[in-house]
Amino acid sequence: MTHGSSLRTPPRGRRRSETRPRVVSRAARVAGSVAVLLAAVGCWAAPDDGPDPTRGHDAEVTPPPTSGGLDYQLGGAYDPAPGVTVVVRDSTEEPAPGVYSVCYVNGFQTQPAEAETWLRENPELVLHDSTGAVVDPAWPDEYVLDPRTPENREGILAIVGPAIERCAAAGYRAVEIDNLDTFARFDALSEDGNLALATAYADLAHQLGLAVGQKNAAEAAASARGAVGFDFAVTEECFAFGECTAYTDAYGEHVLQVEYADSLAVPFAEVCASPDRAPLVVLRDRGLVPAGVAGHVEERC
16 A cells, blocks of 8 residues: 555544534624634635635634644643643643643544434535445544535534634634545545635634644645645654655644654654654654553653
């Protein structure tokens, strides 16, 4: 199998948050932000590849710092180690105090606890093939969402958008939107449809003052920054699969790099010595278990 993100199984270190959270009350402008974007989500067209750092920003947006240390805590929150400046947590957790906190949201697949609700209440938003609803083989309790039409993108945004609002209300500084790369893993989907939905997510996040991170999808990095308005990237296993320059070429130093101990064929020191690595790199265990739990791995460059 070719070691490219479009052909490999997604990293199993991810832990899913719920996409139908309790909607947090916000000021009138923020409360209506999803409704405002619903009118525009079907009207996306791919612009040129040049980044537009002001696109969609209604509030001050600052990408993560590029110095200090990174921790990736999707398996459970714990106190960041000294020197950590950026922490990624699930949207069901509170942000880490005193550091730049990034909120994880699954934007292109259903959450395990909500999968049957999607299928029961919004089956048209789930990708189907001749056998029925399509699941992610690596995450068989998750259905793949279908953002190919404006109507579907509008429906998906109405459900997932409140999770992004909750991240802002909780005090996060940024969101990472997972599974952008479903278009590369499922032939029925299109890159244009996924980028159109990602654009709607990014516009909403920017209205709320959140920076937005591209998650994986190295094959889209060259175009996605300008097309969508991403502010930074989060990459899993880019060293292991030789993809790091795809992200650093597009985002410069604004890349958060996560490697997993079970997929490295070389000592972690070689990752840190690589000229292609991101400024902030963390080595974690595949389960992303909290500090103090058996199997926890946490090293930084």
